[in-house]
Amino acid sequence: MTPPEQRTGAISAARTLGAAWALAAQALQAADLDYGHGCASAEDEAAWLVLHAAGLPASEAGDFATYAHQSLTAQQALQIETVTAQRIATRQPLAYLLGEAWLVGLRFVVDPRVIVPRSFIAELLDEGALDPWLTEPPHRVLDMCTGSGCLAILAALVWNDAQVDAVDLSADALAVAEINRESQPYDLVLCNPPYVPAASMRALPEEYRHEPEMALAGGADGMDLVRRFLRDAPAHLSARGIVVLEVGNERAAFEAAFPHLPAIWLETELHAEGVCVLTADDLRLAFAPGAGA
Numbered sequence: 001m002t003p004p005e006q007r008t009g010a011i012s013a014a015r016t017l018g019a020a021w022a023l024a025a026q027a028l029q030a031a032d033l034d035y036g037h038g039c040a041s042a043e044d045e046a047a048w049l050v051l052h053a054a055g056l057p058a059s060e061a062g063d064f065a066t067y068a069h070q071s072l073t074a075q076q077a078l079q080i081e082t083v084t085a086q087r088i089a090t091r092q093p094l095a096y097l098l099g100e101a102w103l104v105g106l107r108f109v110v111d112p113r114v115i116v117p118r119s120f121i122a123e124l125l126d127e128g129a130l131d132p133w134l135t136e137p138p139h140r141v142l143d144m145c146t147g148s149g150c151l152a153i154l155a156a157l158v159w160n161d162a163q164v165d166a167v168d169l170s171a172d173a174l175a176v177a178e179i180n181r182e183s184q185p186y187d188l189v190l191c192n193p194p195y196v197p198a199a200s201m202r203a204l205p206e207e208y209r210h211e212p213e214m215a216l217a218g219g220a221d222g223m224d225l226v227r228r229f230l231r232d233a234p235a236h237l238s239a240r241g242i243v244v245l246e247v248g249n250e251r252a253a254f255e256a257a258f259p260h261l262p263a264i265w266l267e268t269e270l271h272a273e274g275v276c277v278l279t280a281d282d283l284r285l286a287f288a289p290g291a292g293a
Helices: 004-013 016-028 040-055 058-067 074-090 093-097 123-124 152-158 171-179 198-202 208-212 226-237 249-257 279-288
Strands: 099-102 108-109 140-144 163-167 186-189 239-244 263-264 275-279
Touching: 004 016, 016 040, 016 058, 016 074, 040 058, 040 074, 040 226, 058 099, 058 108, 058 152, 058 186, 074 093, 074 226, 099 152, 108 152, 123 152, 123 239, 140 152, 152 163, 152 186, 186 226, 198 208, 226 279, 275 279
Parallel strands: 140 163, 140 186, 186 239
Antiparallel strands: 099 108, 239 275, 263 275
């Protein structure tokens, strides 16, 4: 059987997007890579790579067949071959190799300093799914654990008149967080924190180990930062404010950690129970002195 790294050699001879895609997809598939940083399969990732090399947005991947017969230059084909070989050899997420990630049709610049954007919350913002939980458009929005800033940017695009603050746990972000510690409360707080439990961290595929550990690791049960965040959240929420929290596959861990905290779980296209809504009233009751949360 031909080693995966040798399967990339023919890509540079491809002269159409379709031919390069087929060869790149075969090489990626043979390498038994892990996906989850914007693509679900080798075929999807190859389409993203080929479109990028051709100067087309990854948002066109759904219509890739339309571009299959478009010509590639020798330089573009060589780029596809080179990046495919790098992806196989290093197992870095393709987003880092290309310097970009796509979320709900928007391009974000990324590198290994930030986690690759992939929050389920983005879909909820894009489709207006939070509207039933907001009595009026939010005046102030906080994106906690903002990473690349993608959710803050999406919120600013959805609510043009809102003040959107984005903070993170880097030293620079902590300085920003102090500035934001002011009396005016937030109507909406988005949070996609690190929530991967220790056992899962030890079993992560190689691709995820290229991302900042602090953006993923959530302690023994994955809820370390979630506990701190939710404990402090009520003091920064308006009377009818809400928190939209992502915990991915850790709903059971969340419910074990906060058995007395009502959570409204929102279904997204890729996950039926990865994001929940928490109201200011429920948070204040749960974290009141003597409460069980």
